[in-house]
Amino acid sequence: MASEHIYQALLQVADPFVLGVILLSAIFGLFVGAVPGLSATMAVALLVPITFFMDPIPAIAMMVTATAMAITSGDIPGCLLRIPGTPSSAAYTDEAYSMTRRGLADQALGASIVFSCVGGLFGTFVLITCAPMLADFALNFTSYEFFWLVVLGLSCAIFISPSSTLRGFVSLLIGLLLACVGMNNPAAYPRFTFGNDDMLNGVTLLPMMVGMFAVSEVLRYATDISQRPVDIKGRIGNIFTGMGGLMRKYPASVARGSVLGTVVGILPGAGADIAAWMSYGVSKRFSREPEKFGTGHVEGIVEAGAANNSALAGAWIPALVFGIPGDSITAIVIGVLYMKNMTPGPMIFTNSPVEMYAVFTVFVLANIIMLPLGYLAVKTAKQVLNVPRNVLMPIILLFCIVGTFAINNSVFDVLVMLVMGVLAYLMEENDFPIAPAVLGVVLGGMLEEHFVFSMIKADGNFWAFFSRPIACGLGVLAILVWLIPLCKGVYRMSMQKRSVTA
Amino acid sequence: MKFDDLRIGIVLGVFSVLVFAAARTFPVIPGQHFGASLFPTLISIGLFICSVLLVIQGWRARRTGAARKGWPAWLRDPMAVLRFLMVPISLVFYFMAADWLGFLLCSFLLLLVMQRLFGVRWMRALIVAVAVSLVIHVMFYSVLHVPLPWGLLEPLAW
Numbered sequence A: 001m002a003s004e005h006i007y008q009a010l011l012q013v014a015d016p017f018v019l020g021v022i023l024l025s026a027i028f029g030l031f032v033g034a035v036p037g038l039s040a041t042m043a044v045a046l047l048v049p050i051t052f053f054m055d056p057i058p059a060i061a062m063m064v065t066a067t068a069m070a071i072t073s074g075d076i077p078g079c080l081l082r083i084p085g086t087p088s089s090a091a092y093t094d095e096a097y098s099m100t101r102r103g104l105a106d107q108a109l110g111a112s113i114v115f116s117c118v119g120g121l122f123g124t125f126v127l128i129t130c131a132p133m134l135a136d137f138a139l140n141f142t143s144y145e146f147f148w149l150v151v152l153g154l155s156c157a158i159f160i161s162p163s164s165t166l167r168g169f170v171s172l173l174i175g176l177l178l179a180c181v182g183m184n185n186p187a188a189y190p191r192f193t194f195g196n197d198d199m200l201n202g203v204t205l206l207p208m209m210v211g212m213f214a215v216s217e218v219l220r221y222a223t224d225i226s227q228r229p230v231d232i233k234g235r236i237g238n239i240f241t242g243m244g245g246l247m248r249k250y251p252a253s254v255a256r257g258s259v260l261g262t263v264v265g266i267l268p269g270a271g272a273d274i275a276a277w278m279s280y281g282v283s284k285r286f287s288r289e290p291e292k293f294g295t296g297h298v299e300g301i302v303e304a305g306a307a308n309n310s311a312l313a314g315a316w317i318p319a320l321v322f323g324i325p326g327d328s329i330t331a332i333v334i335g336v337l338y339m340k341n342m343t344p345g346p347m348i349f350t351n352s353p354v355e356m357y358a359v360f361t362v363f364v365l366a367n368i369i370m371l372p373l374g375y376l377a378v379k380t381a382k383q384v385l386n387v388p389r390n391v392l393m394p395i396i397l398l399f400c401i402v403g404t405f406a407i408n409n410s411v412f413d414v415l416v417m418l419v420m421g422v423l424a425y426l427m428e429e430n431d432f433p434i435a436p437a438v439l440g441v442v443l444g445g446m447l448e449e450h451f452v453f454s455m456i457k458a459d460g461n462f463w464a465f466f467s468r469p470i471a472c473g474l475g476v477l478a479i480l481v482w483l484i485p486l487c488k489g490v491y492r493m494s495m496q497k498r499s500v501t502a
Numbered sequence B: 001m002k003f004d005d006l007r008i009g010i011v012l013g014v015f016s017v018l019v020f021a022a023a024r025t026f027p028v029i030p031g032q033h034f035g036a037s038l039f040p041t042l043i044s045i046g047l048f049i050c051s052v053l054l055v056i057q058g059w060r061a062r063r064t065g066a067a068r069k070g071w072p073a074w075l076r077d078p079m080a081v082l083r084f085l086m087v088p089i090s091l092v093f094y095f096m097a098a099d100w101l102g103f104l105l106c107s108f109l110l111l112l113v114m115q116r117l118f119g120v121r122w123m124r125a126l127i128v129a130v131a132v133s134l135v136i137h138v139m140f141y142s143v144l145h146v147p148l149p150w151g152l153l154e155p156l157a158w
Helices: A002-013 A016-034 A040-052 A056-073 A075-081 A087-101 A105-138 A143-160 A165-180 A205-223 A243-249 A251-266 A272-286 A298-314 A316-322 A328-339 A353-379 A381-385 A389-408 A411-429 A435-457 A462-466 A469-501 B005-024 B038-063 B078-101 B103-117 B122-143 B151-156
Strands: none
Touching: A002 A016, A002 A056, A002 A353, A016 A040, A016 A056, A016 A075, A016 A353, A016 A381, A040 A056, A040 A205, A040 A328, A040 A389, A056 A075, A056 A105, A056 A298, A056 A328, A056 A353, A075 A087, A075 A105, A075 A381, A087 A105, A087 A272, A087 A298, A105 A243, A105 A251, A105 A298, A105 A316, A105 A353, A143 A165, A143 A316, A143 A435, A143 A462, A143 A469, A165 A411, A165 A435, A165 B038, A205 A328, A205 A389, A205 A411, A205 A435, A205 B078, A243 A251, A251 A272, A251 A298, A251 A316, A272 A298, A298 A316, A316 A328, A316 A353, A328 A435, A353 A381, A389 A411, A389 B078, A389 B103, A389 B122, A411 B078, A435 A462, A435 B038, A462 A469, B005 B038, B078 B103, B078 B151, B103 B122, B103 B151
């Protein structure tokens, strides 16, 4: 049965059109990742209008390939210019740049690409083995379990994010409020629609994502168009020399980075960037030569480079199995899955097995072609990094407008895109993280639906949420996630008081 | 555009009160405790609490003499403001003019004007505008079969 599906999936991915799509989106991803200011999330957001007009498998293949490539090539400008290409490379940009200054650019770039590939393959392996098992296990989940899962997801999004918890909260609440718009609620009452028919369906997810991740970037650029030409000194030789040696020297780092990255990826709201920061820290802590960190030492790059790519695959696990996005990229993916009538949830492996195996295949393929394409990207880095931003931004804007307009021919969608773009721009300018808001919009409907249905089932008895063993466990976990930061805060305050009175 | 927490808090506070008031008007289904108003009400209360905390934070920061954030410099540069406004203007222009002018002319004009405002030289702007319009057209119209409007160029349609 499964082998039949796998064969079908392989056949579909091996289709020349799909392979062509994979190659093109790989190049697109490498380019977007390497240009500072354009993130992997933006790469997916820009692909959304194209995926709309494609079959499910090439559509998903595009998103998988483009993001894997973008996260990897984000390391290139970080290493050569000390400007991270995507937020996921920020953790070890200083380290990589120090290596370049010591004449070790080859090794830094090679390590990022090779260990990105290793991490990505590990994450994919976990995705392939765990997602179907987890889905099987989750088949008998009821609305109680799902309610707690959503609560856990939303809580993680706030407490893991590096910015202030208060700001994360505001962002999340704004997202939840946006999810309330329309009549997609258990009572089917039109909320906040101002009598507008278009608003009945709520804030359309995909135009919103395009606005938040692409239009906001154009707006930010419009306020400051300075771009200094960059010059890369020195020649880059064979970046793959000595990688086998690194692998033998740091096997523990590679394993730790891949595992931690996958786990962080699975946690909702925390994606590749947080995975990289965390595993860079862990690497320093457990290293035998921590004093070398920051002076151009390759160990941290090996570990964090593996982590950010494995996080990418990890994030797909909750997205596919529960419909809870592991990061902003999978939040967009979920929107596309719904559009393709592949509703995420425990049933997805039963309902669309071929598509799922195709996702796995593409993940493996993307991580393998990362090696040769990454090499080419490094070779053309100088040209890519000097692409004039003032030509690129108008093209991005036009693409957003045409793409969003083409999806439904709806003026409302384009308006949603604009308003969300401005909102995301204002939020980021004032240090409010975007990810919790995105999660809030995607999960708001689910949260309310599961809560209300559970309450109706339980006849208003809140303890029913703890009546089933798994639901109870998840509920306790969710409460713990909330209590730990609170306790920490109280503890810190009491310590402060003590030091004041002493 | 950076604002200090005091102002953000006040705006959010007012907004949350409005949401709360609106949510109270939603009808309650008889015999049920959890109507359409429950979630928006809870969210508005949460937002209100957050806004109070933001106001306190902003007020403290002001008292300790943190530099007050004025209007950002780019707002005083008319060109920068124009560039910023070009984003909504292009949106409006596209959906007003696309059917009449057609996609190719529309996108050519948009790209040309935007690039000029962003400081691209005439020659390069012209070449990019023509090339990109054609590429996007081929991609959406020919490959993905999206019915982009031809408008004035209808006689040339392929």
